[in-house]
Every structure is written in C-alpha cells, then in structure tokens.
Amino acid sequence: MRSRGTRGAVVAVFCAVAVLLLGACGTQVAGQGGTIAPPTATGPIPWTTAQPAAVTGARLGDDHRTLLLDTQVPSGKHPCVRDLKAVLTDPMTDLARVQITFSSPSGDTRSGCNGESTATVRLELPEPLGGRDVIVDDYVRFTVDGAKPPALRLCGELGCHPPATGCTAASYDQALMAVDAPEHTYRDSERCDGKWLVLDFSWRTGPACDDTTDPACSSRLGDRWFFRAEKSGWKPIAEGAARGCQNVQRKEPAFPSSMCDALAPLSPSLHPSYPPPSASPTPTPAS
CATH class of the missing domain: 3.10.450 (Nuclear Transport Factor 2; Chain: A,)
Known part of the structure; x- marks a missing residue:
C-alpha cells in the first residue's frame, strides 16, 4: 500500500501537469463545450513606415516655393501618426515628383488606429514651382494650369487635360x-x-490563341x-x-x-x- 506522502506527491505532480496543460491549451468552460483562446500577444506595438491612403489637395504658399499637401492618414484615441514628411524624389525638371511617408502603429489592431483624418504636410521646394505639375507617390497629379491660386488642380483619370467632348x-x-x-x-x-x-x-x-477559325478563340x-x-x-x-x-x-x-x-x-x-x-x-x- 502506498503511503499518504506518496499519494500526496502524485497529486501534486498531477496538478502541476494540469496547470501546464491549461496554460498551453486554454481553459475549458463548463456547459459550453468550447475552449477559451489564450490571451493575445502582449508587448510593444510596432510603428511602421506607411504612405497616405489618399492625397486630396495641394496648394502653394505666398512664396510659390512652399507646397502644402492634404493627406488622409490613420487616426484613433491615441497618437497614430508621427514623422509625417514630404520629400522630392528627383531634382525638379518639368515636373516636381514628391513622396509622402509617415510612421504609424495602425498595422496592429491593438493600436486602435482604425479611423482616418486629414493631415497637412509641408515641403519647401528648392525654387518656385512655376508652371510645373506635381506628381505625388507616382499616381496623384496636380497642375497649376486652370487652377484657382493658391490651390493646385487635381487631375483626373484622363489626365490634367482631358479631351473635349466630341466625335473623336x-x-x-x-x-x-x-x-x-x-x-x-x-x-x-x-x-x-x-x-x-x-x-x-x-x-x-x-x-x-491565334486560330481565328476556332469559335473558342x-x-x-x-x-x-x-x-x-x-x-x-x-x-x-x-x-x-x-x-x-x-x-x-x-x-x-x-x-x-x-x-x-x-x-x-x-x-x-x-x-x-x-x-x-x-x-x-x-x-x-x-x-
């Protein structure tokens, strides 16, 4: 027959194993037949580099060298954006090519940055913009042609100068x-x-396929x-x-x-x- 001390040791070992299993696999809920998922990961929320969801407006300062760009960025209860900046990606020629970046924790759902707000970023050009168009992040284009200063005009899918309606x-x-x-x-x-x-x-x-006699082609x-x-x-x-x-x-x-x-x-x-x-x-x- 096992002694009381031996039985106590076995019970203690069993309980220790049970605690380890519960910690690794979750806890069973009586009457629900399911398992509660382990808690989500903890630790610092990472900030990563991102680009605006949209660039909605552009305008020039009185010196014609200060470019102000309106962007759509993440927002929430806590700070969601830092280091918002705009830089020229190439020397100014007939165009001014601009890239906008910022840091944000919005890629992590714990950040609470699931909203969106408008933020304005400033860029000092090396010389007055003149008649140049501005291209932001390779796909959004603004022009001074036909714009109402100080604003620049946002170009559409057909470019800055879409064809006039006609039989063309x-x-x-x-x-x-x-x-x-x-x-x-x-x-x-x-x-x-x-x-x-x-x-x-x-x-x-x-x-x-090249066989034009084949109906499938x-x-x-x-x-x-x-x-x-x-x-x-x-x-x-x-x-x-x-x-x-x-x-x-x-x-x-x-x-x-x-x-x-x-x-x-x-x-x-x-x-x-x-x-x-x-x-x-x-x-x-x-x-």
Whole structure:
C-alpha cells in the first residue's frame, strides 16, 4: 500500500501537469463545450513606415516655393501618426515628383488606429514651382494650369487635360471609362453628332490563341450605350441591345431618332443580358 506522502506527491505532480496543460491549451468552460483562446500577444506595438491612403489637395504658399499637401492618414484615441514628411524624389525638371511617408502603429489592431483624418504636410521646394505639375507617390497629379491660386488642380483619370467632348477617338475612350467597360475593350461602331452618341463595343471572352477559325478563340461579348455630351464629358443615359430607339427614348425622349431608328439588335452572342435560347424538345421515338 502506498503511503499518504506518496499519494500526496502524485497529486501534486498531477496538478502541476494540469496547470501546464491549461496554460498551453486554454481553459475549458463548463456547459459550453468550447475552449477559451489564450490571451493575445502582449508587448510593444510596432510603428511602421506607411504612405497616405489618399492625397486630396495641394496648394502653394505666398512664396510659390512652399507646397502644402492634404493627406488622409490613420487616426484613433491615441497618437497614430508621427514623422509625417514630404520629400522630392528627383531634382525638379518639368515636373516636381514628391513622396509622402509617415510612421504609424495602425498595422496592429491593438493600436486602435482604425479611423482616418486629414493631415497637412509641408515641403519647401528648392525654387518656385512655376508652371510645373506635381506628381505625388507616382499616381496623384496636380497642375497649376486652370487652377484657382493658391490651390493646385487635381487631375483626373484622363489626365490634367482631358479631351473635349466630341466625335473623336479620345472622346470615345472617355465614354468607355464612364460605363466601366471591361479591360481590353474595343469599339465596334459609333454614331455621333457632337451632342449625342451611340457606342457599340465588345471584348474577348475565349482563351488567348491565334486560330481565328476556332469559335473558342473568337467568342466575345458586347454592349451598346447611349450618351449625352456634358462639360465633364460623355454622360451615359441608357443601355440596351434591342433594335431602334426604344431603350434610349424611354429615358431621354430628346435623343434624335435619326441616330437610333436604323440600329439593328445586337447578336445574342454579343450581349450578356440576352437569355440563352431554350432547348428544343427531343422527339420521342414512336413505339
């Protein structure tokens, strides 16, 4: 028979092992059948280098050398940004190329930096900006051309000088962007009078291959849109693959019939909204 001291030692060892197991694997909750996850990691929250989520505005100081840039940066209950700075990445030529960086703990969820706020960063240029454009972080562009000083004008997706609305290839490209046409879209036909536009376009759907006789290599989808000219460019007003004017004149009665009366319907294979043709019933063999 084991002595009381031996049994006590065994119990003590068992309890010690149980404590180690619970510490490593979590604790079981009675009646819930689950395990409480171990506590999250502790220790200092790291600060890492980042770039602004957006650069929303730019303006010049009275000396025409001080550039002020408005940025969107992380925010929260505690400090979320430090060392916000802007630097020239190249010597000024016909452009001023700028990079904005800052340090933030926002990459760690414990930081609480899950909001966003506006912060302005200042950059002293080596000489007056003059007529140069400013490019920030390689993708945001500002120009003095057409701007209202001291502000610079933010350029859009079509650049700082988008093409005027008209019956031109560049103008049709703007119309395709306005309707989020798929990448690698090509225009099939246009009807344009400077104020109104009908645009048919299509895009490949098959694999990339050179055999144009293989339907799998030449299959495509397409669409037809109707536009009205506005100061900002072509504005889409209706879409549809049907014959004639019914799609557009239902939404815009002023659309000229001369531009849509003769429109043929798009082929079902070219328009994704066409329902697939119903299958013909299979004849039942005579008994």
